[in-house]
Amino acid sequence: AQSVAQPEDQVNVAEGNPLTVKCTYSVSGNPYLFWYVQYPNRGLQFLLKYITGDNLVKGSYGFEAEFNKSQTSFHLKKPSALVSDSALYFCAVRDTGGFKTIFGAGTRLFVKA
Amino acid sequence: DSGVTQTPKHLITATGQRVTLRCSPRSGDLSVYWYQQSLDQGLQFLIQYYNGEERAKGNILERFSAQQFPDLHSELNLSSLELGDSALYFCASSSGAGKSNEQFFGPGTRLTVL
Numbered sequence: 615a616q617s618v619a620q621p622e623d624q625v626n627v628a629e630g631n632p633l634t635v636k637c638t639y640s641v642s643g644n645p646y647l648f649w650y651v652q653y654p655n656r657g658l659q660f661l662l663k664y665i666t667g668d669n670l671v672k673g674s675y676g677f678e679a680e681f682n683k684s685q686t687s688f689h690l691k692k693p694s695a696l697v698s699d700s701a702l703y704f705c706a707v708r709d710t711g712g713f714k715t716i717f718g719a720g721t722r723l724f725v726k727a
Numbered sequence: 728d729s730g731v732t733q734t735p736k737h738l739i740t741a742t743g744q745r746v747t748l749r750c751s752p753r754s755g756d757l758s759v760y761w762y763q764q765s766l767d768q769g770l771q772f773l774i775q776y777y778n779g780e781e782r783a784k785g786n787i788l789e790r791f792s793a794q795q796f797p798d799l800h801s802e803l804n805l806s807s808l809e810l811g812d813s814a815l816y817f818c819a820s821s822s823g824a825g826k827s828n829e830q831f832f833g834p835g836t837r838l839t840v841l
Contacts, residue, residue, distance in 0.1 A: 646826040657731070658817070665827045704770065715760070715772055715830065717772075
């Protein structure tokens with residue numbers, strides 16, 4: 615069965631420092647991977663996706679993610695964190711059939727000024 | 728603003744009642760998805776429609792049903808409500824139904840069952 619794991623409930627980082635939010639997945643076949651962000655009292659916003667091709671995917675707001683097939687990971691990264699990046703981040707995978715999206719439990723990112 | 732609208736924003740009702748949540752997708756999007764977000768269950772996929780047809784079902788209870796109308800808006804009907812149904816319900820849309828389509832989420836409807 616397909617699954618997504620976000621091993622950290624919360625990540626704390628100082629403003630200006632690089633950040634990483636971790637995600638590992640389990641799917642049969644080629645994975646279709648997504649990152650979304652949720653700000654307080656808002657819906658989720660799409661950040662980036664990996665479908666095929668280059669393992670380093672660039673997305674919105676300076677975020678990028680690195681797909682690693684051997685480690686079945688898709689970690690979200692940003693070179694320099696901003697206080698405004700503080701939010702809840704979700705990793706997601708489309709299942710083999712392609713119709714269901716399975717979300718991780720979410721990781722709360724807290725960026726301290 | 729994602730372009731996806733949901734009404735109402737908040738809904739307070741009693742156990743045993745029935746409610747309807749409404750979603751209008753982004754202009755041109757044919758797929759509509761419904762999700763339930765709660766503290767204990769996280770974000771759970773409920774159901775997907777594509778151009779009026781049910782495409783996929785997730786963890787949707789028998790008491791819940793949905794449909795997508797010819798104008799592509801969708802409604803999620805929740806009946807015989809229980810306290811545990813209190814949650815944030817999101818609608819999302821995408822242009823297609825394929826694996827590569829990212830979803831655009833509405834602001835959600837917060838349902839409180841008393």
